[in-house]
Amino acid sequence: MKKLILLCLFCLCIGFSSLSKAEKALSIIPTTKQAVIFTFGGLQNAQTVADVLQRMDEEKLRGTFFVTERDLRENQGTIRMIKGHGQEIGIGLRPGDAPTREAVKGQLERIKTRLQKEYGVTPTVVRQMYGPSSPIIEDAAREMDLTLVGQTRNVVLTRLKDAASTDEIMNAVFKKWDLSLGRGQILYFRLDFLSDPTLIGKVMTRIHKEKVDTNTYRTFQDQPEANPRNDSAYQVLSVSDVLSDTAKRWTYPVPKDRIPEALQPGTIAYPVDRRNFSKVFLSHYIGAPQVDDKDRMYGLDQDVIRKADKSGVIKTAPERTIFLTFDDWGTDNTINQLLYVLRKHNVPATFFIITRYMPSNPNLLRAIAEEGHIIGSHTDLHAAMAFRDKKGKIVESQDPEAYAENVAEAYRKLAETVGDVKIGGRYSLSRLFRPPTLAISENGAKALFNTGYTYLVSGYESTEDYAAHSLSQLVGAIKAGIYTPQQTVRKGSIIIMHMSGTARFTPQALDIVLTQNELLREDDPRKFKVGYLTDYLVPGYDQMK
Structure with missing residues (x-):
């Protein structure tokens, strides 16, 4: 089962590398806004554009349409139609094979001027319509105060020109493990390429339904259409819609000077050697x-x-206090639903992250932190410290140096994504560590303490939600961790759940448990509160006392 989880994680790697260099075209916008961005180019076929615009009206979608100089000459009616539907208009740059700074800037200025004079539009975003990226283009866009964008995914691929069905395109663009699109991700639709002029609109509708709307938490009892407090849905917006929400914007990677010294990678609280290992451990x-x-x-x-x-359990926790934790990594589809359930019930959790593929979707980790949850490590590679082979021999998964690098790299990735997030006076980033498979070895534990981790946190109840066969089974497993056989709250109990796509019942099961808890009287011995692990796992806490 864990191999399946890691396979899903492997295929999330879409690419966020451009965000480390501000002058590059944005393939993803660094934002925690619950929004995916649709962009469009190729306005030659008015029928296709009209079909897409009608669908966007019906589905309440917004997007950015890029206008080239050719469009200004040949497709004035189409441009007016786009503006009339309230969609954003950006600049579509066609730089030629050997662009010069003067030529690029001149083209940008001409398009911008004509859009302002003839359509009353002042564009703020630009897309290079073809060709390799160039510092000349990047510099020209920056000098004109234009945001240069690319795409996370290109929906129209060259080999699909004569595609006959939406299935053909969907199967080429999305793999079976691509459960959803993420916050700030940019899709690009070329509208004048497919032989069937109505096909791209149908594909857009399917993507909205199957890759965006699936991030929404929907149960029989709780749907956003009927519950105005259900704010789990993602919107489809234009580039500027997302850029303008500055409260949700952030800088990736987080500048080092924004991370407090106590959370800086390399800071070691409990160095160990053979003499003090037992006591520290x-x-x-x-x-x-x-x-x-x-x-x-x-x-x-x-x-x-x-x-x-x-x-x-946490031994210093107050009576009737428990702790919720989630392991691994996942997509917006599963994690956004968990975040909504936690937000709905106003309870915190600790998320222990496998970091190997997290940098392809750092907006999602940032969103977890900004909602006030605690972030811990679950290694970079999900490598157990040790295991028994088929002959029963104990085998270290990595040599001590490699394991130390693994866990140090995991923390570095977490720090550069959420190291500056502080909510309610509490930093989200922690030095807590959840051992993969809960396995412990002396060499592994030494590596953890000597790379800066402070507490190794397993827990009372591993729900094995990734293998749950039914909702009721998982509700029972969660309650087994919360309650004693006498139906009193197990003080300090740590509940282990997962955030991966295989844990499909977890959001709803947790919602049921938390809803039932809210209905109990305050003096009911079954009534529990959910605490922050970092409020108790502080310097001086000793699990042996």
Whole structure:
């Protein structure tokens, strides 16, 4: 099952590298706004443009249409039609094979002037319609205060010119693991390329329905159409719609000087060696009832194994306080629904992130943090510290140096994405670590402490939600972690869930549990509160006391 999760994560790698260089064309806009951006070019076929505009009106979509000099000469009626439908108009740049600075800037100025004079439009965004990117184009756009954009995905591929169905295009553009589109991602639709002039509009409608609208949390009891408080839906917007929402914009990667010293990569709170390892480990390891010398504790001294925590709870937590945690990584489809459920019930959680493919969608991690949740590490590669092979031999997944680099790289990626996020006086980034598969080894734990992690956090109840067969089964598993057999709240219990696409019942199951809890009287012994792990796992906390 974990291999399936990692396969899904591998295929999320869309590309966010351009954001590290502000002058490059944006393939994704750094924003936490719940919005996907549709952009369009190729206005030669008025029938196609009209069909797309009508569909956008019906589906309440906005987008950006790029106008070239050729369009200004030949497609004036189409431009007026686009403006009449209230859609954004940007500049479509055709730079030629060997562009010069003067030629590029001249073309931009001519298009901008004509759009202003003839259509009353002042464009603020530009797209290079073809050809390789060039510093000349980037500099010219910047000098004219224009935002240069590209795309995350190109919907019309050359080999699809004679496509006969939406399935043919959808299957080429999206793989089976592409469950959804993400915040700030830009789609580009060329409108004058396909032989069937009505096909691209149908594809746009399917993408909206199957890759954007699926991010919405919908159950029989809670749908945004009937519940105005259900704000889980993503919008389809224009480039400028998203750029103008400055409250949701951010800088990726986070500048180092914005990250507090205590959270800087390389800061080590508890350096360990062979002399002090046992003491540091025992006081900073929150274990799990099912992890012991017979299962997933490897290479540790028997006395350490015997003493190590197996409660899976935070011992200083107040009565009737529990902690919600989520492991791995996922898409906007699953994580956005979890965020809505947590927001709906005003409860926090800790998200332990596999970071290998997170940089392809950092807006999503940033959104988790900005909603006030805690971010911890689940390694870069989801490598367990150690495991038993088929012969029962204990095998380290990586040598100590490689494992140390793995977990250090994971923290660095988290820091450059959320290191400056502070909500309600509490930083979202933490130095908490969730061991993959909950397995522990001495070499792995040493590497973690010596790269800056402070607490190794397993938990009381691993719900195995990625393998749940039904909603009711998962509701029962979550409650098994919250309640004792006597139906009182298990004080300090840490519940382990997942945010991957395989954990398909998790948002609704959690919603059911939290809704039922809200209906209980305050003095009911079953009534629980949800706490922040970082409020208790602070310097001086000792799991052995």
